Amino acid sequence: MLGQALPARAADQKLAQRKLKVALFSKHLQFLAGEKLARTVADIGFDAIDITVRKRHGGHIDPARVRQDLPPLVGFIRKHGLEVSLLATDTVDVESPYLEDILQTMKSLGLRNYRFGNMRYAEGQPYPAQLEQMKSRVAKLVALNKRYQACALYHIESGARTVGSSVLDLYMLLKDFDPQYVGITYDLEHAVEAGGGGSWMNSFRFLGPHVLGIAVKDFDWAKDASGIWRPQLKPLGEGSIPMPQFFAMVAESSFSGPVEIQFEYLMGGEKDSEGTGVVDRQAVYSGMKRDLGKVRGYLAQAHL
Numbered sequence: 001m002l003g004q005a006l007p008a009r010a011a012d013q014k015l016a017q018r019k020l021k022v023a024l025f026s027k028h029l030q031f032l033a034g035e036k037l038a039r040t041v042a043d044i045g046f047d048a049i050d051i052t053v054r055k056r057h058g059g060h061i062d063p064a065r066v067r068q069d070l071p072p073l074v075g076f077i078r079k080h081g082l083e084v085s086l087l088a089t090d091t092v093d094v095e096s097p098y099l100e101d102i103l104q105t106m107k108s109l110g111l112r113n114y115r116f117g118n119m120r121y122a123e124g125q126p127y128p129a130q131l132e133q134m135k136s137r138v139a140k141l142v143a144l145n146k147r148y149q150a151c152a153l154y155h156i157e158s159g160a161r162t163v164g165s166s167v168l169d170l171y172m173l174l175k176d177f178d179p180q181y182v183g184i185t186y187d188l189e190h191a192v193e194a195g196g197g198g199s200w201m202n203s204f205r206f207l208g209p210h211v212l213g214i215a216v217k218d219f220d221w222a223k224d225a226s227g228i229w230r231p232q233l234k235p236l237g238e239g240s241i242p243m244p245q246f247f248a249m250v251a252e253s254s255f256s257g258p259v260e261i262q263f264e265y266l267m268g269g270e271k272d273s274e275g276t277g278v279v280d281r282q283a284v285y286s287g288m289k290r291d292l293g294k295v296r297g298y299l300a301q302a303h304l
Helices: 002-018 034-044 063-079 099-109 126-148 168-174 188-194 195-212 243-252 281-301
Strands: 022-024 048-053 083-089 113-116 151-155 180-185 212-214 218-223 228-235 259-261
Touching: 022 083, 022 281, 034 048, 034 063, 034 281, 048 063, 063 083, 063 099, 083 099, 099 113, 099 126, 126 151, 126 168, 126 180, 151 212, 168 180, 168 195, 180 188, 180 195, 188 195, 188 212, 188 218, 188 228, 195 212, 195 243, 243 281, 259 281
Parallel strands: 022 048, 022 259, 048 083, 083 113, 113 151, 151 180, 180 212, 212 259
Antiparallel strands: 218 228
């Protein structure tokens, strides 16, 4: 009997260790600040927050004031039983403004992960050669991250001339670097948008241990007023992404990072950054609870 009990216990322990945290991207609650932000995210039911620390699109923390303003916000977040999964920054490479201020503050708070990205291919030059040149920029960023024991996660985005829009170019760019210091946030919507027909499944498997975060949102294709097919964001489960299939793949992988839900379709946060009441906040909160429940269901189905 004892010999039968031990494997079950080991399986339970493995399952407990693999339980994935679900995070909210704070951009979607840009109209809240400080303890009210932390309390609202906890009340909705999330495990963690991805905090915006950037100028682009606005942010909860101005990077010029990261030393002063980030520690109190992290304190409120932890007070309400939440984790800080990631800092969403404007970082492109080591030349980005305030990067060392951000890294020093992160280290003092025991934080490791921050977002970088937004590299672009120049027109009129071969893309493979440009990608090779970018490796030196990544190498410098990795060296800086080693100094501060931090990790930069490149966020996949679609679009012409955007590095990472084909996804597999990120594999070529990052495969020789230690994933302790540089990795990828696999944005499922952007990956499926770029890799329709199933090639997104290949890209996820290629990226392997460099996938350190997952961003989840759903979409379908629709024609705009000009008759051009464009992605239209949807509530989770109402678009074309096969969520159960994706999370089954996650369960087969070694992924153990946070799963972040994004809510662009709700149009929350950016539209009401001044708190003017333009957005129906209760509708935003209800939509967040609904999608969070969907993700919890997908995770449970995949035994994650």
